[in-house]
Amino acid sequence: MKKVVFGIWFPILLLLGCESSTKIDIDQVIEEKVQERLDTYRRVKNESCLEAALLEAGRLADSIILERARFLRDTSMRPYRPFRPGDPVLQELSDSLPLRPLFDSIYFANDTLAIDSLATQDSLEQH
16 A cells, blocks of 8 residues: 555655746746836937937037138138219210111021121122
8 A cells, every 4th residue: 555655646746846947937027028128218218319419419510610610711801892883974975976777788588687787798699
């Protein structure tokens, strides 16, 4: 009978005495996941803050450079801007000059001006 009792109780004690190697502590897993999410949030927040700070620093640097360039612009050797002259005096023309036509005669050949305005001969006949 001892063998029977030993045969029944030994496997039960053996199973109860050994802890499973796959037993996971739930609290530890939750803590690790929370810490992982916090690290990810901090990293993303730091990156966005760094990007915003770099953009603001670039904007400030550009404005400082432009302001300094405006301040240091040397205008001492440049002459002043001249004043606007007054209205011109209108001259009256004398009526002693007779008017004459600009061209002696004008005729068109193939939609071009046939007579030379400076010469007295026909420009089409020369060619």
